[in-house]
Amino acid sequence: MQKEIKQTWFFKQTPEEVWDYLTKPELIEQWLMKTDLQPVKGYKFRFTFTPKTGSPYDGIVDCEVLEVKPFSKLSYSWNGSSNGGQRTFNSKVEWFLVPKENGTELRLQHNGFLLPEDVLNHTNGWNSCLKRFEEFINTVKI
Amino acid sequence: MNAQTLDAFQVIADPSRRKMLQLLSKDNMTINALAENFDMSRPAVSKHIKIMYKAGFISITDIGRERYCTLKQDGFNELQDFINYFDKFWTNKLKKLETLLNNRIKENLP
Numbered sequence: 118m119q120k121e122i123k124q125t126w127f128f129k130q131t132p133e134e135v136w137d138y139l140t141k142p143e144l145i146e147q148w149l150m151k152t153d154l155q156p157v158k159g160y161k162f163r164f165t166f167t168p169k170t171g172s173p174y175d176g177i178v179d180c181e182v183l184e185v186k187p188f189s190k191l192s193y194s195w196n197g198s199s200n201g202g203q204r205t206f207n208s209k210v211e212w213f214l215v216p217k218e219n220g221t222e223l224r225l226q227h228n229g230f231l232l233p234e235d236v237l238n239h240t241n242g243w244n245s246c247l248k249r250f251e252e253f254i255n256t257v258k259i
Numbered sequence: 260m261n262a263q264t265l266d267a268f269q270v271i272a273d274p275s276r277r278k279m280l281q282l283l284s285k286d287n288m289t290i291n292a293l294a295e296n297f298d299m300s301r302p303a304v305s306k307h308i309k310i311m312y313k314a315g316f317i318s319i320t321d322i323g324r325e326r327y328c329t330l331k332q333d334g335f336n337e338l339q340d341f342i343n344y345f346d347k348f349w350t351n352k353l354k355k356l357e358t359l360l361n362n363r364i365k366e367n368l369p
Binding site for chain 1: 342345346349350352353355356357359360361363364
């Protein structure tokens with residue numbers, strides 16, 4: 118079972134230019150969502166979107182900047198909530214910018230969905246649970 | 260006792276429920292046998308079981324006088340669907356970013 122998201126992209130721009138698109142609200146808005154992000158550690162901000170009809174989510178992602186290394190790394194918490202205001206998932210988004218000869222490699226990691234801290238202490242148990250779960254799926258005849 | 264309907268993430272957010280899922284991953288168990296592993300009242304255990312049942316993490320079968328709990332895949336599928344959803348979400352957004360940045364290069368050409 119996949120527990121995190123990892124993607125790698127390549128852009129022809131310099132890390133400085135790509136960084137702008139990750140940290141300036143007026144640029145972020147053009148490709149991601151509306152936000153009031155500031156690249157300052159500890160800064161609390163939001164992404165907002167219009168939820169689809171029937172979606173349980175309320176169109177707000179609450180975030181806090183966790184790490185800022187200009188032009189090389191940015192990470193923030195990513196906490197979604199549903200209509201009742203109940204927090205339904207806590208996760209973390211990390212951006213890594215790696216300078217390359219002709220541009221920038223941008224790596225995204227979005228993880229932490231299943232693993233609040235105390236699960237990490239039970240990794241073995243959880244793994245075996247998921248392993249059995251995988252076996253279970255694989256043996257179910259369709 | 261009323262059990263709220265929780266989504267998959269809320270279900271696994273609770274340490275007791277995670278431990279129950281872990282125990283059930285090793286073997287099917289009766290509610291009584293499961294309860295023996297926890298320092299909580301029987302109604303409290305039942306409440307957790309109801310929550311997991313409603314969210315599709317377990318099924319309950321009556322055999323004789325006993326109620327057996329078995330791990331069920333629906334709840335886990337919901338977690339996986341959610342992660343797949345976000346994977347696609349980011350792919351779409353980053354494609355948009357790629358287009359934006361490519362257009363910028365064209366604009367800057369003499």
